[in-house]
Amino acid sequence: MKLGSLEPPPLLKLGGSVVTFKDKVETPNLQAIRRLSREIADAKPPSLLVVHGGGSFGHPYAQAYRLAEGYTGGRMQLAGFTRTREAMLQLNSIIVKALNLAGVPAVGLQTSALAVTRAGRISSLNLKPVLGVLRLGGVPVLYGDAVLDLKQGFAILSGDRLSTALALKLGSRRLIMGVDVDGVYTSDPKVNPNSRMVRELNVHGRRFRAILSGIRGSRAVDVTGGMKQKILEVKDFVSKGGTVLIVNALKPGNVGKALQGLEAKGTLVKA
Amino acid sequence: MKLGSLEPPPLLKLGGSVVTFKDKVETPNLQAIRRLSREIADAKPPSLLVVHGGGSFGHPYAQAYRLAEGYTGGRMQLAGFTRTREAMLQLNSIIVKALNLAGVPAVGLQTSALAVTRAGRISSLNLKPVLGVLRLGGVPVLYGDAVLDLKQGFAILSGDRLSTALALKLGSRRLIMGVDVDGVYTSDPKVNPNSRMVRELNVHGRRFRAILSGIRGSRAVDVTGGMKQKILEVKDFVSKGGTVLIVNALKPGNVGKALQGLEAKGTLVKA
Numbered sequence A, B: 001m002k003l004g005s006l007e008p009p010p011l012l013k014l015g016g017s018v019v020t021f022k023d024k025v026e027t028p029n030l031q032a033i034r035r036l037s038r039e040i041a042d043a044k045p046p047s048l049l050v051v052h053g054g055g056s057f058g059h060p061y062a063q064a065y066r067l068a069e070g071y072t073g074g075r076m077q078l079a080g081f082t083r084t085r086e087a088m089l090q091l092n093s094i095i096v097k098a099l100n101l102a103g104v105p106a107v108g109l110q111t112s113a114l115a116v117t118r119a120g121r122i123s124s125l126n127l128k129p130v131l132g133v134l135r136l137g138g139v140p141v142l143y144g145d146a147v148l149d150l151k152q153g154f155a156i157l158s159g160d161r162l163s164t165a166l167a168l169k170l171g172s173r174r175l176i177m178g179v180d181v182d183g184v185y186t187s188d189p190k191v192n193p194n195s196r197m198v199r200e201l202n203v204h205g206r207r208f209r210a211i212l213s214g215i216r217g218s219r220a221v222d223v224t225g226g227m228k229q230k231i232l233e234v235k236d237f238v239s240k241g242g243t244v245l246i247v248n249a250l251k252p253g254n255v256g257k258a259l260q261g262l263e264a265k266g267t268l269v270k271a
Helices: A030-043 A055-064 A075-102 A128-135 A159-170 A208-214 A226-239 A254-259 B030-043 B055-064 B075-102 B128-135 B159-170 B208-214 B226-239 B254-259
Strands: A011-014 A049-052 A106-108 A115-118 A121-125 A139-143 A145-149 A153-157 A174-179 A200-202 A243-248 A266-270 B011-014 B049-052 B106-108 B115-118 B121-125 B139-143 B145-149 B153-157 B174-179 B200-202 B243-248 B266-270
Touching (some): A011 A254, A030 A075, A030 A254, A049 A159, A055 A075, A075 A106, A075 A139, A075 A145, A075 B075, A075 B106, A115 A153, A115 B128, A121 A159, A128 A139, A128 B145, A128 B153, A139 A159, A145 B128, A159 A174, A159 A226, A174 A254, A208 A226, A226 A243, A226 A266, B011 B254, B030 B075, B049 B075, B049 B159, B055 B075, B075 B106, B075 B139, B075 B145, B115 B153, B121 B159, B128 B139, B139 B159, B159 B174, B159 B226, B174 B254, B200 B208, B226 B243, B226 B266, B243 B254
Parallel strands (some): A115 A145, A174 A243, A200 A266, B011 B049, B049 B139, B106 B139, B115 B145, B174 B243, B200 B266
Antiparallel strands (some): A115 A121, A243 A266, B115 B121, B145 B153, B243 B266
């Protein structure tokens, strides 16, 4: 199955800190999910693929059962793998339902049934169901998930890593990342009030390393690494000509503007 | 990823009439699900793969939105496709949870992210996640689902068709089908009290066509065809040396006995 006459879709990644309350277990941010669903519906993108993070659905379990380390043996950890994946499915269902209610033809797809990793890197990614949804005019909605791993049994496949892999495989040019801060800062803005936001970040530029080293990981529970890891994940996609726009998805209007190609406050990552 | 040193697992298909109440919308038969979970746990099969049907979760929506006919265009039908798949995910979650509580290391996998059909026949089936679960000693739990279709947009992939495809691809020898009747009858036992049960059905035997023509479809809402279609679905698997045991899974003990290779009342389908 090929995209055929379809344009590769832009990708929208919605962070776990946006779609959930990270400090409460399995608590979706329904207000944000519903508002973002309306913004997406109003933007009427010709095609779109959405990926969301785990937030308080995936991360607490993944951390408690040490899933990122891989399978260390034992029924308990395997049960934890299942519990994490089931929690992620529930979050995906909530988001898919909200999108449909807003008029976006969202179709959820379980990431761990599509992707298998080897030592955490994507080894195979079955695009056929994704392409099938796009061909029907639907919006596939995937997510960061605990997946089977050829080397270590299982692994965490972050929404960020999945997004860039999908963008590269589909030939997409644009990845919009909705996060809970205004963009990339020279240091963590939640800790340092003097940190400055970077409007444009060139991954081949002189300042790239300096800025990257200044970024501290998110303080919230995040088994997938926060902003620094996010930049590292998209570097390959950006090096190959894609652009990544990081915007604050908790502030109304940003995601809608970005989807319409209008100017939205944030950090543009490019090469 | 290969099965490697693992034996191909036996397959257990649990019918929609077993795991749900077919006459009530989205109503699981929790008592049956919990009892069957204990029977599976007690049987301690070295490996196992479970497939379940849709019952009152999948069929009413699939029928209302005419999914079996494929995509006829329009947002409503696409929304129906999503609604059917989301309902099936919820049923799968309930079953996976019950199995885990009973001590069976069940891992749910979304069928529509694994399989794509062409005019209703399986065109591709991604076994990598399934094998990944089996290698960890887990029990993959798949189900009949509304899937993407290369020709008609989407289609219904029945749990029966999926079971036999998985059994053939994995090289399994045994498929146990848990249904809501005692086995194959010469006519519908729910309608005709004089119908006789067939203890052994040879798909290459002289009486095969006669018995097949006597079977009437299930009266319950079933977009996938009932007992007659079930026999036709397993014919290929049986012709290639597999055996299929059809037992009443609503009667305690049958599935447990079948899993342990003990004699269980039912119909053995073979070549």
